[in-house]
Amino acid sequence: MESVNIKKLAQLLNLSIATVSKALRDSYDISQETKDKVLALAKELNYQPNPHASFLRKQNSKTIAVIIPEIANNYFTLAINGIESVAQEKGYHVIIYLSHEDFHREVAFTKLLHTGRVDGVLISVSSTTTDYTHLHQLQDKGLPIVFFDRVCEHFNTVKVTTDDYQSAYLAASHLIEQGCKRIAHLAISQSLSIGSKRAKGYLQALQDNGITPAASLLIECTNDDEQDVKLIRDLLEQQQPDGIFAAIERYAIAGYELCDLLGLNIPGDVKIISFSNLQTASLLNPSLSTITQPAFEMGREAASMLLKKLEKKNFQLPDESIVIQSKLIARKSTMK
């Protein structure tokens, strides 16, 4: 790779390397004339500063890491869109790491970030993460971290979430309003912030409406499709719920498939509502009632905070949650 570097520009212009460097950053002790010459040549040769060399001096890489559990997931792709929109605007590069819901991979990734590869980290933790020392170690090294969606509550930084408790409460309440009595919750790992909040919202809604929650109706699903199918099938067959509130889209999809298989009518036999960012929710058979998360905005907000920290020397990431509301959209799957 024979690239154009400052040295070459300097040679061609009969200037010193230092002068060229300063001209490129528009330093005020370089004459306009020289600047013009330098800029013109730089443009002509498509000069790009070497980011690695810059890093060594400036200690910044203009790169951020995004660590997420998976990517074939509408929530996360929309969040990435939000993140990328901010990154592109500010000239940052985005490295994507997929933990595949595996704590050990997540730890391995963070280890790779200990030395300058990125300037900051956006993370939504894996469902098997219960220990956050790998992230604390990163933070101790001075790397800013911002959480989104699946956050660590007791971490001194910004955490961008949606109103999981409230939305779950509304989802369960909606099922009750539509006449459901035996409402099941397909929960995601209770060690996740979103898992416990959504479950709590569900439980509270039942209680507030005089329904005693049954342990047999609160199913903690997994990351394994096959196992989830078994769990949900058992639920449908043995517990005969008349309402299902799915904590994530994947569980709702499995629910649809199983109802199909078992000959259960939605919403006649069982009504379903789910946290979901599915574009085709309204085209499903029947259309799926959803709690739609502000995925793009969450990504955007998380990235904005991180980049603000990176760009403004006096700005510290506050220890606070930024909550952006979800929307409940009732469709046919919860119709009376």
Next chain:
Amino acid sequence: MESVNIKKLAQLLNLSIATVSKALRDSYDISQETKDKVLALAKELNYQPNPHASFLRKQNSKTIAVIIPEIANNYFTLAINGIESVAQEKGYHVIIYLSHEDFHREVAFTKLLHTGRVDGVLISVSSTTTDYTHLHQLQDKGLPIVFFDRVCEHFNTVKVTTDDYQSAYLAASHLIEQGCKRIAHLAISQSLSIGSKRAKGYLQALQDNGITPAASLLIECTNDDEQDVKLIRDLLEQQQPDGIFAAIERYAIAGYELCDLLGLNIPGDVKIISFSNLQTASLLNPSLSTITQPAFEMGREAASMLLKKLEKKNFQLPDESIVIQSKLIARKSTMK
């Protein structure tokens, strides 16, 4: 960021920097004893080599760029999964760039890659890209480029595609078999490789079955949802096709929504089949017949070739197409 570097290790161990460096890469002229000491301390302090400093010497960043038009798209997320699986296995980092179907952004990204930020590029070009000089310039600098899905036919490198022509031919043939006479094609930009191939396959299938293709039934859709809706609506209302073959998922979704709106029955009034990697194709109302692309495998294959080139000094990327077949899955939307 006060990180552990080689200097610090050397000081703590009373060794020279060079010795430590060699011990870390397991050089054979360092004693086992020294190696053990070095490795132990490195592990204890969680030493990570600074990638930027390494780059300056070794001219490799262990990073690849993935440039794609968009990410909220099942094909691309699956492809990224494939790419990431290879990258993770080989210890490479993946930077994602989203061109949002905009040629100028694509060019801007490639400009940023001219100086060592990445070792190689995987790209699926934007639908507004007709000029490939930005990519030739990159290649001229010695950066290996591998295309996938939306390729540039006349580019001297590996191009990973699916059998677009053949699959389109099959899709159109399938509609004919199901009794369709007036078959429309919702085409994607004809300047894209996939756009023209899919259209050609469609046209050939009609001709081979004694149907004269009508220009009014070949609609080139756009990147703008609103405009597409108008185009498809006009098609449905004015041309009354009894079959639609959509080149990409998004057009089929729009078709579903419009049939709903216009009171057209699928598959009674109009049958629909689409290139699509939608997970919920079978849950739509009615379930959608698809040509499902081997997205994961395509990403995996493209990344494998690129990394092979990066890792093996004597391997040159051949000027060839690697074609992985798609599968036609007939569902209710094309039922007789």
Next chain:
DNA sequence: ATGAAAGCGCTAACAA
């Protein structure tokens, strides 16, 4: 207004 030179962390050629 311009240039010389040090140094960021690392590797590798060469010396000891």
Next chain:
DNA sequence: TTGTTAGCGCTTTCAT
């Protein structure tokens, strides 16, 4: 077997 040193491309302080 270990150490010294030059240099990757850049920024920045300090001369000139």
